[in-house]
Amino acid sequence: MTTSITIGNFKGGVGKTTTCVTLSYLLNKAHRKTLLIDFDPQGNASEIIEKTFPVFKQKNSKSLTDGIKNLDLSESIAHVTDYLDLMPSDWSLSLLPDMLEDYKKSDRPLFLKTLLTKIRNDYDYILIDVPPTLSAYTNNAVLASDYVIMVMQTQEQSYSSSLKFVSYLQGLRKDYDKSFDLLGIIAYLVKKDGPVDHEVLKAANQAFGKALFHGNIFQRERVKRFGKSGIKDEDMWDKRALYMYQVVLDEALSRINLLEE
8 A cells, every 4th residue: 555745844944855855765775665756846855865876867767847748657757776766856847837737727736646646556655845835836745645744943934834834734635625634743953952942842732732743853963964965874973863764754654554544
C-alpha cells in the first residue's frame, strides 16, 4: 500500500525541503521504495539530492514539466538508488499554472493526483516538496496526498504562517471533500535554551495540541549544512543530526499505522 505525504508551510526558510529530502533519504536507507517529487520550480530538493548522491545523474530522465506536458510522469522519474527515485524540477515548472488553463477549473487542483495514478503503486512512500505559497502547486500536492506534515520553525512569523496553513488545509479538505489528514507538525531548528522558542512551542501546544510532534529538530549547524552540501552520514555530527530526523520519521510512521488500523 502506497502512502503519499506533502511536506509544507506557507513560510519560506522553515526547513520543509531539507526535511522532505532527509526523510526520503532515511526511507531509502530503510529499503522502503520511495519517490521524492520536487514540485517547486526552484528545484532545491533536486539540488540536495544531487549533492547527496554525487554519482547520480539526471541525464536519463526528463524534467517533471516534460512529464506533465506529456501526461506521463513515468518518463520524469530519475533513479537515484535501488530504493529512491526523484522527479526533478527546474524553473520550467513555473509554467504549470499556464498549462492548467486548458482544464476545467474544478479539475486543476486534482491534476497531479490523476497523473500519479499510473505509477503510485510502484512505491511504498511518495513525498512531495512544495513552494511556500498558496498556489496550484500546493493545492495539487495536498490533494494528491494521504497526509500532510507541516514544518514550523520556532519563531513568531513561522508560527503565524502555520496557523494559516492549517486553516487552508481545513478549507481545501471541505471544498473538495477529500480525506487527507494533517499527520503532524514538526518544530524545526529549536533552541533548547531560547526564550522565544519556548514561547512559540507553548503557543503551538495550545493551538495544535496532539498534532505537534514529540520529536523536534533542534538547532544544529550540521542540519543547515545538509541543505547546503547534501546529506552525509560520515561523522558523529552527521549521525546526531540524522538521529533527530529518524526519531521524527519513526513517529510519523507510528502515527500513520495508528490512523490506518
